[in-house]
Amino acid sequence: MKSAPTSAKPVLGEFELIRHYFAAASCAQAGEGVALGIGDDCALLGLPADEQLAISTDTLVAGVHFPDFPDPFLLGQRAVGVSVSDLAAMGATPIGFTLALTLPGVDASWLQAFTRGLDQMAQRCAIRLIGGDTTRGPLSLTLTVFGRVPKGQALTRAGAQVGDLLCVGGELGDAAGALPLVLKQQHTKQAVADALLARYWSPMPQLELGLALRGKASAALDISDGLLADCGHIAAASGVALVIEQAHVPMSAALLAFAGESTARQCALSGGDDYRLAFTLPAQYLPDLQQAGLPVYVIGRVEAGRGVTLLDSHGQSVQLPHSGYQHFGSASD
Amino acid sequence: MKSAPTSAKPVLGEFELIRHYFAAASCAQAGEGVALGIGDDCALLGLPADEQLAISTDTLVAGVHFPDFPDPFLLGQRAVGVSVSDLAAMGATPIGFTLALTLPGVDASWLQAFTRGLDQMAQRCAIRLIGGDTTRGPLSLTLTVFGRVPKGQALTRAGAQVGDLLCVGGELGDAAGALPLVLKQQHTKQAVADALLARYWSPMPQLELGLALRGKASAALDISDGLLADCGHIAAASGVALVIEQAHVPMSAALLAFAGESTARQCALSGGDDYRLAFTLPAQYLPDLQQAGLPVYVIGRVEAGRGVTLLDSHGQSVQLPHSGYQHFGSASD
Numbered sequence: 018m019k020s021a022p023t024s025a026k027p028v029l030g031e032f033e034l035i036r037h038y039f040a041a042a043s044c045a046q047a048g049e050g051v052a053l054g055i056g057d058d059c060a061l062l063g064l065p066a067d068e069q070l071a072i073s074t075d076t077l078v079a080g081v082h083f084p085d086f087p088d089p090f091l092l093g094q095r096a097v098g099v100s101v102s103d104l105a106a107m108g109a110t111p112i113g114f115t116l117a118l119t120l121p122g123v124d125a126s127w128l129q130a131f132t133r134g135l136d137q138m139a140q141r142c143a144i145r146l147i148g149g150d151t152t153r154g155p156l157s158l159t160l161t162v163f164g165r166v167p168k169g170q171a172l173t174r175a176g177a178q179v180g181d182l183l184c185v186g187g188e189l190g191d192a193a194g195a196l197p198l199v200l201k202q203q204h205t206k207q208a209v210a211d212a213l214l215a216r217y218w219s220p221m222p223q224l225e226l227g228l229a230l231r232g233k234a235s236a237a238l239d240i241s242d243g244l245l246a247d248c249g250h251i252a253a254a255s256g257v258a259l260v261i262e263q264a265h266v267p268m269s270a271a272l273l274a275f276a277g278e279s280t281a282r283q284c285a286l287s288g289g290d291d292y293r294l295a296f297t298l299p300a301q302y303l304p305d306l307q308q309a310g311l312p313v314y315v316i317g318r319v320e321a322g323r324g325v326t327l328l329d330s331h332g333q334s335v336q337l338p339h340s341g342y343q344h345f346g347s348a349s350d
Numbered sequence: 351m352k353s354a355p356t357s358a359k360p361v362l363g364e365f366e367l368i369r370h371y372f373a374a375a376s377c378a379q380a381g382e383g384v385a386l387g388i389g390d391d392c393a394l395l396g397l398p399a400d401e402q403l404a405i406s407t408d409t410l411v412a413g414v415h416f417p418d419f420p421d422p423f424l425l426g427q428r429a430v431g432v433s434v435s436d437l438a439a440m441g442a443t444p445i446g447f448t449l450a451l452t453l454p455g456v457d458a459s460w461l462q463a464f465t466r467g468l469d470q471m472a473q474r475c476a477i478r479l480i481g482g483d484t485t486r487g488p489l490s491l492t493l494t495v496f497g498r499v500p501k502g503q504a505l506t507r508a509g510a511q512v513g514d515l516l517c518v519g520g521e522l523g524d525a526a527g528a529l530p531l532v533l534k535q536q537h538t539k540q541a542v543a544d545a546l547l548a549r550y551w552s553p554m555p556q557l558e559l560g561l562a563l564r565g566k567a568s569a570a571l572d573i574s575d576g577l578l579a580d581c582g583h584i585a586a587a588s589g590v591a592l593v594i595e596q597a598h599v600p601m602s603a604a605l606l607a608f609a610g611e612s613t614a615r616q617c618a619l620s621g622g623d624d625y626r627l628a629f630t631l632p633a634q635y636l637p638d639l640q641q642a643g644l645p646v647y648v649i650g651r652v653e654a655g656r657g658v659t660l661l662d663s664h665g666q667s668v669q670l671p672h673s674g675y676q677h678f679g680s681a682s683d
Contacts, residue, residue: 052402056587057506058439058571059404059497066399069385071392072480074448074494078487106391115407117450117492147405150492154411159450159483159492161407164392173390238391254389 035128035151039116042132044139045146050112050165060147062112064165070112071164071171073103079156084199089127091218092158093134098220099241100160101142102292105227106239108172109164111144117159119152142222172230172237177255177297181235183317184303186223186294188269189244191216193288194276205275212271220292226311230296233306235319237296243289245337248325251297258322259297264330265316286327368461368484372449375465377472378479383445383498393480395445397498403445404497404504406436412489417532422460424551425491426467431553432574433493434475435625438560439572441505442497444477450492452485475555505563505570510588510630514568516650517636519556519627521602522577524549526621527609538608545604553625559644563629566639570629576622578670581658584630591655592630597663598649619660 039045040055047054053061064070077096079085097114104111116135139146144162195213197203204210223239230237236255240247244266248259263282272281297319298306306313317328327335372378373388380387386394397403410429412418430447437444449468472479477495528546530536537543556572563570569588573580577599581592596615605614630652631639639646650661660668 053504053506057508058436059406059442059504061440061499061504062403062405063501064397064399064403066397070395070397070403072395072448072494072496073392074450074481074483074492076450076452076483076485076487076492078452078485081485081487103391107394109392115405115494117407117409117494119409119411119490148407150407150409152409152411152414154409154414154490155488157452157487157490159407159409159494161405161448161450161492161494163405166394168396171386171392171394173386 035123038128039132039146039149042136042146044136044144048113048145051145051147054145054147055149060113060115062147062163067168068165069168069171071104071107071109071166072161073100074159074161075100075103076157076159089131090134093131093136094138094219096158096160097135097138097142097144098222099292100162101144101222101224102220102239102241104162104164105222105224106172106237106294107164107166108170108227108231108237109166110228111142111224112163112165113145113147114139114160114162115147116149117152118149119154119157121153121156138219142224167231170231172227172234172296174236174238174251174254177236177251177257177259177319178299179257179319179321181297181319182300182303182315183248183259183261183319184296184298185240185244185267185314185316186226187312187314188267188272189240189291189293190281190285190288191269191272192220192290193284194272194281209271209275212269213275217290220290222292223294226294229306229309229311230294233302234296234298237294240291240293240295241289243287244291244295245286245325245327246289247295251295252323252325256323258320258324258326259317260320260326260328261317262328263335265314267314368456371461372465372479372482375469375479377469377477381446381478384478384480387478387480388482393446393448395480395496400501401498402501402504404437404440404442404499405494406433407492407494408433408436409490409492422464423467426464426469427471427552429491429493430468430471430475430477431555432625433495434477434555434557435553435572437495437497438555438557439505439570439627440497440499441503441560441564441570442499443561444475444557445496445498446478446480447472447493447495449479449482450485451482452487452490454487454489471552475557500564503564505560505567505629507569507571507584507587510569510584510590510592510652511632512590512652512654514630514652515633515636515648516581516592516594516652517629517631518573518577518600518647518649519559520645520647521600521605522573522624522626523614523618523621524602524605525553525623526617527605527614542604542608545602546608550623553623555625556627559627562639562642562644563627566635567629567631570627573624573626573628574622576620577624577628578619578658578660579622580628584628585657589656591653591657591659592650593653593659593661594650595661596668598647600647
């Protein structure tokens, strides 16, 4: 046994302070649907009878899902963004989240910055901190997010129909392309670095797009494992084939400038950590979404069959690159 | 940076297998109120309009909340028992839970045993595994549990009234007393060891008692930090004083035999990890609960004032021992 039982009252005191600290954050104040927040054995949520509760859990581990010594403000932002993205993918409206935070020790300035980042992204997503647990151990976070969606209208991975368009909600590959910058292995012009690092550290969940896709998209998810791997998930769940036209996969100017076309494409296809939506859509709905100013990029179509096919600009099938590239040795979606 | 980005597809494959593995567990099969379980971006729960959802998150870290190399079957049992206990404390009926499991590596026999333990306790609590995340890192688990409770009937920590009885749901101190056995620092007669170790590794949430207390108990929680510390939480939340008669705090024969009276009492008062309910109760409800065969031990009363007072058998105030003794250096409730 490395750890003998110890009487750790001062530590308990410190961690109790942390709880009070989180409880004081703006995002922990009362919100719609939250009947009881932080401070009791459980939080309490209400839900209208014609709605369902969407629930997702994500763990981020230091050295696996983010660098060992992250900027705490950015880590707070990223943790909320990554987790809420699953609600966007279901077409759900955020309600609240719990935070299970494991820390090697208590550092007030670290916690202040972390809470500011958490709070900022939580407010942008209109989601409330409703409970949690703070423990001592190697740095990691588990967020469980809750959203509401009208009964039967949640966007699942099953349901893609032959003939539907395959779409994504924005440029892909930025977060994966930003890795050498995240790891401080490379540097580049400030404007390019800022753009790419923001996509890694502050992924904005596509909540508005998710809501707009309710009753329209036949299948949806958020891209975390990489476009090809995640399209594989839709294809498998829906029992169809997805065909992607490589030339139509959108990439940002910043990524192309930083990484060059070949690496940029690899990041966009297989990089992961995009937290953009990928979805299948009957073509009739495309004009409405575009006219509403929503970011919808058609990158392919649904066909009969199975698996994912990638086509070059001549319509020839391209050998699929090694898919599901996992940063930091991650093994999680 | 310790961890450079790596392409870890084989690892992803292993962890995907784990997810399929959990998805096949009995406790992951469809259940009441669970519209969509494991496998999509979110799980979906339904809830009648006259009910509220009770939510609680608990993290267990190796070397902090359990030994570094635990028996995986027992760890699975304990993780579910500890987490569901928060639902019992609110008077909630379990619905489902998510499991965020962080593992240093993949070991099939470890996972099989862990899942059996998890499944067994989940079935005893009638709770379903509805989602989760499996990641690589130092061994830890975060469970988020969901239960339902009629609107306005949840048992909170606030509400204790002057004149109420202070009660607990069973003998206290066994889990804390079992620590030298858990750590294999001491041995004792098999029957005694079995009884104490079971209380540490397989704490049965007092769900039936929690349900029976709805509409009767004025405040309730489950004892995790130790009787004195947790009574302090009720006193603070309710704005009252709690008086405990030391001689009335129930202790098991096994604990007394193993630890002797003095240590046993310290475990019962401050040991923590009991996962028995502590609650305040208007005296008129006591006969009904006792006649229903529920475990209700009156250990004191609610008075005007603040804080917790411990009385000896002569009615004299006893100096409070160092409270909130935390096993393994834990800093969590």
